[in-house]
Amino acid sequence: MNRRALFLSCVFFLLLAALASCGPRRESAPSAGRLQVVTTLFPLYDFARAVCGAKGDVSLLLPPGVEPHSFEPKPGDVVKINEADIFVYTGDFMEPWAASIIKGALRADLVVVDASRGAMLRQESKNHGQSAEGRDAAASHDGAPVDPHIWLDLGNAQVMVDNILAGCVRKDPKNRSFYEENATAYKAKLRELDEKFRKGLASCETRLFVHGGHYAFNYLARRYNLSYVSVYGFSPDAEPSPRHLADIVQEIRRHKIKYVFYEELLQPRMAETIAQETGARLLPLNGGHNVTKEDLQKGVTFIGLLERDLDNLRAGLQCR
Numbered sequence: 001m002n003r004r005a006l007f008l009s010c011v012f013f014l015l016l017a018a019l020a021s022c023g024p025r026r027e028s029a030p031s032a033g034r035l036q037v038v039t040t041l042f043p044l045y046d047f048a049r050a051v052c053g054a055k056g057d058v059s060l061l062l063p064p065g066v067e068p069h070s071f072e073p074k075p076g077d078v079v080k081i082n083e084a085d086i087f088v089y090t091g092d093f094m095e096p097w098a099a100s101i102i103k104g105a106l107r108a109d110l111v112v113v114d115a116s117r118g119a120m121l122r123q124e125s126k127n128h129g130q131s132a133e134g135r136d137a138a139a140s141h142d143g144a145p146v147d148p149h150i151w152l153d154l155g156n157a158q159v160m161v162d163n164i165l166a167g168c169v170r171k172d173p174k175n176r177s178f179y180e181e182n183a184t185a186y187k188a189k190l191r192e193l194d195e196k197f198r199k200g201l202a203s204c205e206t207r208l209f210v211h212g213g214h215y216a217f218n219y220l221a222r223r224y225n226l227s228y229v230s231v232y233g234f235s236p237d238a239e240p241s242p243r244h245l246a247d248i249v250q251e252i253r254r255h256k257i258k259y260v261f262y263e264e265l266l267q268p269r270m271a272e273t274i275a276q277e278t279g280a281r282l283l284p285l286n287g288g289h290n291v292t293k294e295d296l297q298k299g300v301t302f303i304g305l306l307e308r309d310l311d312n313l314r315a316g317l318q319c320r
């Protein structure tokens with residue numbers, strides 16, 4: 001080989017090396033062959049972990065402890081979604097920002113899972129107290145917003161698991177039976193939990209569930225035949241009216257309610273005020289949207305959170 005040919009082949013190999021290092025970087029060394037799944041909320045994260053098992057690396061977009069209703073993705077989050085194999089979100093009513101990301105410059109081979117497909121959706125009609133029912137409606141015809149907390153109906157939770165399963169199978173069809181077995185086993189656990197709630201809340205001193213937090217538990221309340229009143233609306237941002245607070249205090253007195261529930265991840269300011277006003281005691285509940293950093297490190301699960309909620313509901317509603 002003459003010197004010119006040697007020089008040219010060196011340049012060629014340098015170019016190849018440079019091209020390789022500039023190509024799409026997937027940081028796949030430690031997780032080669034595993035599905036990269038990005039999820040928005042904690043329930044989706046936990047469902048996806050259950051379905052993917054050892055064949056997936058699942059991450060949670062929401063930083064631990066962050067309030068999910070006002071969450072907006074940063075440019076880095078958009079990059080993360082774009083680098084994933086599968087992106088799982090709750091639905092347009094929970095993550096309104098997802099629509100523009102999906103319409104935008106996403107890779108053609110990214111599988112997007114709208115976990116609410118086929119789920120039973122409820123709408124809030126008035127005053128965080130009553131709700132109307134609807135099916136597959138992102139917004140109702142009468143303009144009432146969809147209650148985004150669909151994961152707190154354990155029938156919906158199973159539909160969400162199936163939607164995630166469909167996403168995994170689409171992306172990695174050769175491991176279909178692996179994902180199917182995982183999903184089946186996890187749905188069996190959800191059904192068992194559903195049964196625990198049904199039995200545990202069947203016979204209680206009161207069926208009025210008074211919540212000092214935001215309107216997160218209506219799906220759960222309706223599934224187990226409880227009436228639900230919350231201080232805040234769908235999102236904990238908007239302050240309740242003095243009139244609404246006075247109504248709640250009156251309800252507590254009229255029904256001789258002994259316990260008021262508060263939101264585990266937020267300052268229980270309103271719940272404390274109501275407790276002081278009525279002499280009711282306080283118990284925590286976790287709506288599961290998100291968890292603290294400590295809980296995440298401890299390996300808390302969606303089912304574990306709901307079991308704790310059930311214990312507190314049984315104590316607060318004085319169930320036998």
Ligand SMILES: [Zn+2]
Binds near residue numbers: 215
């Ligand atoms: Zn919420």
